[in-house]
Every structure is written in C-alpha cells, then in structure tokens.
Amino acid sequence: MNVSQRGAGVRFALFTLAGLALFPFIFHAIDGYAGLATQIVIVSIASIGFNFLLGYTGLLSYGHAMFYGGGGYVAALLLIRLMPQHPNLWLAVIGATLAATILALLVGALAVRLYGIYFALLTLAFAQMIYFVVEQAQDWTNGDDGLQSIPAALLPIGPYSIDLGTALPPLALGPFGNLSDIKLWYIVSALALCGVMIGMRALTRSQFGEVLTAIRENEERSSLIGFNAAAYRLAAFAISGALTGFAGALRALYDGSVAVESVGIERSGSLVIYTIVGGVQTLLGPVLGTGLIMYLEAVLSAHISYWRLVEGVIFVAVIIFLPAGIVGTIAKRFSGRAKDRALLAKSVSTGSSK
Amino acid sequence: MTAILETKGLGKSFGRFAANADIDFSVAQGELRAVIGPNGAGKTTFFNMLSGTTDVTSGAIFFKGCDITRLSGTRRVHLGIAKAFQTANIYPEQTVLQNCRLAALAHTQGAFALEVFRRSDRLTDVDALAERAIEQLELSGVAGVRSGDLAHGDKKRLDIAIALATKPEILLLDEPVAGMSRDEARKTEALIRKLASSMTVLIIEHDMDLIMGISDSITVLESGSVLANGTPAEIRANGRVQDAYLGGHSEAEIES
Amino acid sequence: MVALSQALLNGLVLGLIYVAIAVGLTIVFGTLRLVNFAHGAFYAIGAYIGLVVAQNWGLGAAFIAAPIGVAIFAIILDRVLLRPFYGKDVTSQILVTFGIALIVEETLRLIFGATTQQYPALQGLATSVAIGPLVYPLYRLLFAAGVIAMLVLVWLFMERTDYGLIVRAGVRDRTMVQLLGGNIRQASTIVFAVGAAIAGLVGAAASPIYSIAPGTGFAFLVPSFVVVVVGGLGSFWGAVLGGLLIGELQSLTTLAFAPAANVIIYLCMALVLLLRPQGLLGESEVIRQ
Numbered sequence: 001m002n003v004s005q006r007g008a009g010v011r012f013a014l015f016t017l018a019g020l021a022l023f024p025f026i027f028h029a030i031d032g033y034a035g036l037a038t039q040i041v042i043v044s045i046a047s048i049g050f051n052f053l054l055g056y057t058g059l060l061s062y063g064h065a066m067f068y069g070g071g072g073y074v075a076a077l078l079l080i081r082l083m084p085q086h087p088n089l090w091l092a093v094i095g096a097t098l099a100a101t102i103l104a105l106l107v108g109a110l111a112v113r114l115y116g117i118y119f120a121l122l123t124l125a126f127a128q129m130i131y132f133v134v135e136q137a138q139d140w141t142n143g144d145d146g147l148q149s150i151p152a153a154l155l156p157i158g159p160y161s162i163d164l165g166t167a168l169p170p171l172a173l174g175p176f177g178n179l180s181d182i183k184l185w186y187i188v189s190a191l192a193l194c195g196v197m198i199g200m201r202a203l204t205r206s207q208f209g210e211v212l213t214a215i216r217e218n219e220e221r222s223s224l225i226g227f228n229a230a231a232y233r234l235a236a237f238a239i240s241g242a243l244t245g246f247a248g249a250l251r252a253l254y255d256g257s258v259a260v261e262s263v264g265i266e267r268s269g270s271l272v273i274y275t276i277v278g279g280v281q282t283l284l285g286p287v288l289g290t291g292l293i294m295y296l297e298a299v300l301s302a303h304i305s306y307w308r309l310v311e312g313v314i315f316v317a318v319i320i321f322l323p324a325g326i327v328g329t330i331a332k333r334f335s336g337r338a339k340d341r342a343l344l345a346k347s348v349s350t351g352s353s354k
Numbered sequence: 355m356t357a358i359l360e361t362k363g364l365g366k367s368f369g370r371f372a373a374n375a376d377i378d379f380s381v382a383q384g385e386l387r388a389v390i391g392p393n394g395a396g397k398t399t400f401f402n403m404l405s406g407t408t409d410v411t412s413g414a415i416f417f418k419g420c421d422i423t424r425l426s427g428t429r430r431v432h433l434g435i436a437k438a439f440q441t442a443n444i445y446p447e448q449t450v451l452q453n454c455r456l457a458a459l460a461h462t463q464g465a466f467a468l469e470v471f472r473r474s475d476r477l478t479d480v481d482a483l484a485e486r487a488i489e490q491l492e493l494s495g496v497a498g499v500r501s502g503d504l505a506h507g508d509k510k511r512l513d514i515a516i517a518l519a520t521k522p523e524i525l526l527l528d529e530p531v532a533g534m535s536r537d538e539a540r541k542t543e544a545l546i547r548k549l550a551s552s553m554t555v556l557i558i559e560h561d562m563d564l565i566m567g568i569s570d571s572i573t574v575l576e577s578g579s580v581l582a583n584g585t586p587a588e589i590r591a592n593g594r595v596q597d598a599y600l601g602g603h604s605e606a607e608i609e610s
Numbered sequence: 611m612v613a614l615s616q617a618l619l620n621g622l623v624l625g626l627i628y629v630a631i632a633v634g635l636t637i638v639f640g641t642l643r644l645v646n647f648a649h650g651a652f653y654a655i656g657a658y659i660g661l662v663v664a665q666n667w668g669l670g671a672a673f674i675a676a677p678i679g680v681a682i683f684a685i686i687l688d689r690v691l692l693r694p695f696y697g698k699d700v701t702s703q704i705l706v707t708f709g710i711a712l713i714v715e716e717t718l719r720l721i722f723g724a725t726t727q728q729y730p731a732l733q734g735l736a737t738s739v740a741i742g743p744l745v746y747p748l749y750r751l752l753f754a755a756g757v758i759a760m761l762v763l764v765w766l767f768m769e770r771t772d773y774g775l776i777v778r779a780g781v782r783d784r785t786m787v788q789l790l791g792g793n794i795r796q797a798s799t800i801v802f803a804v805g806a807a808i809a810g811l812v813g814a815a816a817s818p819i820y821s822i823a824p825g826t827g828f829a830f831l832v833p834s835f836v837v838v839v840v841g842g843l844g845s846f847w848g849a850v851l852g853g854l855l856i857g858e859l860q861s862l863t864t865l866a867f868a869p870a871a872n873v874i875i876y877l878c879m880a881l882v883l884l885l886r887p888q889g890l891l892g893e894s895e896v897i898r899q
Contacts, residue, residue: 060701110884116700117645117843121835122883125876128832132876136869207459207469207477214445214456221443224405225520226431226460235468265828269708276705309716316709319702320691 013198020190027295028177034186036298040291041189042250045196047278047286049243050271055281056204057236058216059112062120063127064244064271069263070103070130071096071245072252076147077140079253089153089164093249100245101238108237112230124265131263146259153253155188164188164254185254192250193287196243201283203239212236244271273315279325288327357416358383358554359404359435359524364413365578366399373399374578377413381571383523386550388557388565391575392598397558398440400575401526404556405437406430417524428465434523438516438530440558442509446502450493450512451484453501457519458483487519491545507538511545524554531561543568566590574598615744617865618858623750623819625857626757630812631830632837632849633764634805640844641801642696647707648687650831651714652806653813656680657822658718660814661727672814680810681803688802696798711828719824726823753815761850764808768846833860836879842892851890 024037046068053059075096079087111122134141141147154161164185171179203209215222215229223229252258261267270293278289293311300307322329357380364377374396381387389397402408404415406427414423417433425433445453458480463469474480488494491511496504501512510530517525530546531539539561547568549555559565565572565586572589574581576598582589589595635649656676664672691710695703738745813826820826833856841852856875864871882889 054701058701060704062704110880114883114887117704118839118883118887120700120704121839122880124832125836125879125883129873129876129880132869132872136873203470205473207463207467207472207474209470210474211456211459211467214448217445217447218443221445221516222456222460223426223428224407224431224437224443225457225516226428226465228428228465231466235466265832269712272705272708306716306720309713309720312709312712312716316691316706316713319706319709323702 009198009201012201013194016194016197020194023190024182024186025173025176028181029175032295032298034177034181034183036294038183038186038189038254039251040294041186041193042247042254043274043294044247044287044290045193045250046244046247047271047274047290048196048200048283049240049247051275051280051286052200052203052243053236053240054272054275055285056209056216057212057233057240059233059237060116060120060272061123061237061240061268062265062272063107063123063125063130063268064240065263065265065267066107066123066127066130067100067104067241067244068248068251068267068271069134069258069260071100071248072258072262073134073141073147074099074245075249076150076252076258079151079153080147084151087151087153089155089253092153092253093246096249097242097246100248101242103245104238104241105234108234108241112233112237124268127263127265127268131260131265134263135260141260144260146257147252148257150253150256150258152256189250189254192246197283197287204283208232208235273311275325277315277318277325279327279329279331282325282327282331285325285327289325292326356383356418357381358418359556360416361404362414362416364400364403364415365411366396366403366408367411372578374403377575377578377580379573379580381524381554381556383554384550386547386555386557386568386570388559388569388572389575390559390565390572391581394577395575396578397575398528399578401437401528401556401558405435405526407437431460431520431522432465434521435526436517436520436522436524437526438510438513438528440528440532442506442513444501444509444512444516446500448501449498450488450501450504450508450515451497453512454484454487454515454519455480457516458487461520483521484519487515490518490549491515492541507534507542510534511542514546518549522553524556525549527555527557527559529558529560531559531564539564612744613865615741616746617861619744619746619750619754620864621858621861622854623754623857624861625854626754627812627816627820627830627853628834628837628857629761629850629853630757631809631834632841632853633761633846634809635834636838636841636844636849637768637846638802638805639838642798644692644696644802645700645703645707647704647831648711648714649707649805649809649834650827650829651711652680652684652809652827653830654718654822654824654827655683655714656810656813657817657826658722659810660817661722661729661822664729664814673811676814677807677811680813681807684803684806685799688799711831715824715827718827722824724824726821728821729818747819749818753819756815757812760808760811764804765846767804833875836875838889839879840882840889842889845889845891848889848891 020041023041024034027037028034046064049067050061050064053061053064075092078092078095083091107123107126111119111126114122135143137143152163152165154163156162162184164183166184167180168182168184169180173179204213211222211227212232215227215232219229248262252262274289274293275286276289277293278287279285293314296314297307297311300310304310318325324332359379359381361377361379364374364379365372366374377400379400389400391397399408403410406422406425406429410423414421416422417430417435422430422433445456448456455474459474459477461483462477462480485497488497491514493508493511493515496508501509504512510533514525514527514530527546531542534542543564546555546557550568557565557569569586571583571585573583574589574592574595581598582592582595584592631649631653634652635646638644638646638649656679659679660672660676663675687710691706695706737748739748739751823829834853837849837852837856839852840856841848841850856878859878860871860875863874
C-alpha cells in the first residue's frame, strides 16, 4: 500500500469510529433510544455480511436468516447447555460464528454451482428446512416460544469478567441524553461493527476481492482466464454466512432471548430490504439502510399498525427509482460531480493558458 | 515434430443434431494452423470443445499426450490452452491494463487464492506479464482507457491480449479480425504472425488472404467433419474444398 | 387403511392447489422470463375477493369475481410496474416482485386484519360422502374435480389456440416468434393474466378447505416454487406432476411423522436441484455453471 492509500484507510477508520461514538447521542436527540442503537449496530453487521454476497459476489440469497437465527440459537444453546455457571461471551460468539461458517460451507458447496434463481431458491429451501426443524425440535429449541432468559454472558478480559449490561457512569449531556444511557454492550457492538467495516473495506480492495469483482462482472471470461468461479463464490458465501452468524449471536446475547422468527423468511427478507434500500455494492449502504429502516420500524410501529406496508412501499420505490440505493445514488452524484469539476478545471486551465 | 494438441474421433451432438462428428485432428508445437470451412461447418463448436467451453459428446482430446477431455475450461487455461472469443469478451468497466492484469493474475496465483489481506498491485510479475501482452498486441497507447469505450478492432485485440496474458502454449483465436477494417486486419495479422513464432496458434477465419498468407497449414471443416488437411497451396488446389466453399469455381477464376 | 386413503385424498387436494399455482408460475417464467415472487399474492387476493363476494352474494358469484378481479390486478401490475423488468436480471425481478408481494400482503392485513378468517357456511355442500369405508367431505371432491377441469381447459388453451401456440413457441424462441410477426406482447399479457386468474380462482375455491390469512399467499407460494423446481421450470406437465408429487408427499408425511411434513418438501427440492436441476420434465437449459 502506498502512503495515500494507507491514509485513506486510516481516515475511514477514524470516520467510522467517530460516527459510531456519536451515533447513540444523536439518536437520542431524534427520539431513538440506546437499546435500539445497539440493535441497529448489531444487525448492520449482518447486513454487511449479506451485502458482501449480493453486492460484491452477485448472489442473492433468500435464506440468510439461517445464519442469523442459527448463530443466535447456537450461541444461546452453548450458554444454556454448556456453560450455565460460567457464561463466556467469547466462546459463545466464536462457537456460533464457527457453526454458521460450517453451515455456509455445507449449503454453499451445494448451491454455488447454480445460477441466479436456482441459487436463491436453494438458499430459501435450506432456510425453510432449518426453520421447520427449529420449530419442531422442541426439546432443544423450545419451538415457537424460543429460548428465553439466556444467561447474561460475561466478557472475560484478563482477570476480570465484565458484565456487558453495565452502564457507563452518569453524565448529563443536555438534549443528547445521559452518558449512562450507554451500556457496555453498545461499546462492544460498535467496536465489532467498526472492525467489520474496516475488514470489509480491506477485503473488497484485496486480491481476493478483486477477483470476486471480476467474476461478478464477467464470469465467462473469468473462468476462461483461469479463475475458479465456484471456489470464489463458496469462499464469499462462507464469509458472508460467518458475519451474519456472528451478528445473530451478538443479537441473541444482547436481547437475552432468541425466537424462531430469527430463522424465518421475514428475517431473510428484512436483510434484503435493509441492504437494497441503503445501497448494494457500497460499504456504508447496508449500515445506513439498516439504521433507517429499523428506526422507521420502531417509530412507525408505535403509531400505526401498517408500518410493514410502508416498508414494502419504500423498498419497491427504491428498486424502481434508486436502484443503487440511497448511499449508492449519493455516491454516483458525487463522483459525477467530481468528474465534471475535473473536466471544468482542465478546460479552465487550458483556456487561461491561451 | 510432436503433436501438442490432438483429437481422436471428436464429436458433439445437440440432441440429434451433430455439430461435429468424428474429427481426427493433430497440430504440432509451434504451428500456425488455420481452421476454415463454410458457415455451419462446426468450427466454433470444435474450438469450444478444445477450450473446454462445450462438453464433448464422443471422442477424446489430448494435450501433450495427456487426455484432457473431461477437464474443465479453467483447468485447461492453467495447462496452457487459451482462447480469444468470436465476439470480444472483455471486462467493459475496467481499463485495458486492468483487463490484462486480471488474466496475468489468474496465471500467477492459480485458480483460487484466499488472499484476503494482500492487494494485488504490489505483484510486479503480474504487471510485467500484463504489460508484455499489451505491447505484443500494440495496445500500449490505450492501456489506461476503459475497455468498454474502445473501438471494435481494439476490443478484439484486447481479447487476444487477455488470452496472451495467461502465458499460453496454445492460443485459440476465433475469427480474430472479423469486423475489422482492411488495414487493421493487416496489422493484426502481422501481430499474430509474430506471436506464432513463440507458441502454437489455431485460428478460425474466413478471410482467405489472411489465412493463405500466414498459415503453416490448414484444416478444412465441412458439415462438422474434416474435409481436408494440408499446406495453403495444397488446400487452394483441392477440388473438394473449392466445391464446398466456392461452388465449384477456383479462386483464380473468381479473382479474375 | 382408512387413514391412508384419507391422506391420499388430502394429498390430491393439496397437490391440485399447488399444481394450479405452479402452472401459472411456470408458464409465466417460460414465456416472459419473469420470476414472479408475487404469484402467491394472486392466490391471496383471490381468496379475499372470494370471501367478500361469498359473504354477500354466495359462492357462485365468488368463483366468478375472484379470477376476474385478480386478472385485472395482474394486468395493471404488468402495465404499470413489471414491464421494465421482463428479461432483466433475475435478481432485480425477484426483488421487485418480492416487494410487491410484501405490499399486497400488508395491504390485505390492513384491510382484513391479521387473524385467519373462516369461510361462510357452505350450506348444501358441507356434507360428507361415503366412499367405501371412507367418509370424505363432498366439497373437497368437487374442488378436486373443478381444478382438474380447469387444468384441462388451460391445457386446451395452450395446445389448441393460437395464443397458446405463440406462448409455447415463445418459450422455445422468443425472438423468432417476434420476427415471425406473432404478437407476443399481447399473448404474454394474456398468459400473465390467465396464470394469475387461475391462482385467484383456486385461492377463492380452496378457502373453505384451508382458511384465509394475509400470509396465505406466501405460505402457498414457497411450496409452489418447490413444485416448479421439481417439475421443471417452464413445463406444464412438470407443474402437474410436481404438484401432485409434493402434495402427496406432504400429506403422507403428515400421516407418518407430522413434524417432518414441512421439512421433507424442501429436502426434495434440494435433492432435485442437486441431482437433476432441470426438474423431472424440464428442458436441460443452462442451470449449472
């Protein structure tokens, strides 16, 4: 990496950190609450994972909830069954992520050789299978009632075991609420999201990401210059599943419960909606989309019963009028303007040299 | 001379339609072989079987003596068989240089590499390979141009450059000068002849002057099977070829 | 033995519903190259129109109003929203039709509420018929007969009429049909509307058997995709075969081991996609890479 590239990377990291640090307070000012902020941050990780598959690999998976909910259930089960006395956050989350990765490799091995619609249907099929298995395996998953009262996980750092439910010390911040609104959960989740965003940025710019983009742009040519498209797709699917499972695990542990809906078709659909509205093929798009829609859901559901209808209308409107999503459309405007400015500058300078 | 690429009884059927039947083919290392024939003779299908794009219905293909009939197209590229398409198949959003770098990258890193941490711009051998291919096809002037914006002829040459950047031993060119102006075709013809000095080249072409001018030997296909094999002079004099192509008149008659 | 016969008949009824929905899906895909995730919405709209009309004007009127209402909706949808998406990449199609399905489902929920509705009393048809030792609801038998008759009509339409010919040719080679002057645009709209109407009619007719809820559309859509995959995307008889197969499979599994009933159909789809991706009767188009 040359200096300017590294500079851009550092700027991105700082920008992300700053944004995440300010987020809950600005959120409070617009009538959100800290709990929702944490949930948004966690689900954003899942959306980024989903976007990696759709935006950068070009594969639409209609069953990503199997990773999200699957991760949640595995994390919950690990805590309930294996470590009820010493609930360890690391182990639960890592175990869940590992399980999601293995599931992704298994499903992916079967699915990645199939074209567009068949891929979407196969992922849907597996997700539905898992949904019904989860619903029926009462002994393990408690069926429709879900797993409640998951033991609050503790994060062991060195000799300390930190309860993430602890709030920060109180400090009044005027219209931005109070510092004690923020629990340690938010800090951990925000750091995780920051790490994921930095990692995703690096990944898309890496050699692996470059080949993935090439395969997405022209698969036939990519195969015939020697790239194994199926292998790349499988790897991308595994990464995507891992990220989504990681998010699902965090969410289950944060909520303290996991429900069968988390592996359901609506959850899969939500991830699709968040990502498309925010902007596929952008880094910030999935995050923005998640925040926007989840916030709307929270606000609207308190006042009207048909908020999902509004969500659907927004979704269809974005597909038709803003196919690049909100962030994507803004990015195009800016890069278009930058090009115009460059052209203008060039013509001005040649004009003045006369 | 040893045959670098051979087929025995090669055939391809789509349902009951036999696009290719019972082709015995052999080309030696370093040869420039033209494959010609009237439309519908099965030339592109034959090439597609050689490159791995199309499955083989019957027969076998041998590369340097090894049976590659069941190998995927991707594997064959790494063995050294590269193809340029009939309709230029490129990455339109990327620059000419990036197009070739991708091919060079595939050659260098292999079919799959989980290089999630490294950026590829530090790989100097990839750059060198890509730049060499661009030079050989005289595209250095447009190296930084978005390839979708190129003129048709440049796109065709880019397609060849991409294939070249995989460092092939055999280059399969499917109508490399189709749609080019006469001058461009001449220029490209000269470039191809230079390429042929360091590798084996197979060309499908309709341009008779081009073929007669640069080929070491010619294979004529008709209705999916081999009609004749020989040097340009032998083929020109072959009565059956004249019938198939020119309806019974010799080339000399037509020209006069 | 009685339980088995009952399960087989139930499977037939369920299977015929799947067939009806799948036929519309598969024909639309074959001709318009449109993957329509909103097809279940046609079923649901038909069911609700049927409910409203039946409550006020009786069952007969419902069976007329439902398909017509749904066909109108489908034509509007086609003209206003879906035209630009025909032939576009599959992902965009899935997304926009999914969005439409979502909107429809939520609108139905808004209008009719989220609870499941029961059909008004069937009056004379609510009796059961004795077939040997088995006692089976008359309505279900009539329903099955009705759907079969409808499918015969659809088959005749496809095989014997000019529109059907254009449609079948269009499945093979769309461009050629256009070049030959066939009005594929008009034929396509008609096919789309017919496919929707079938789903709507079945939605209305099946509601006395399976109750109605806003989510019914999607609940029947997903298994219908399974049917289409198993039978073969684009094949009429594939949809028939697949639908009956899946319906019976689901019904028999419910009898044998109820918890597996839903899982098994997805297992079936996964197996087909892996072993014979073009489906039982589908054409071997490019599905694998």
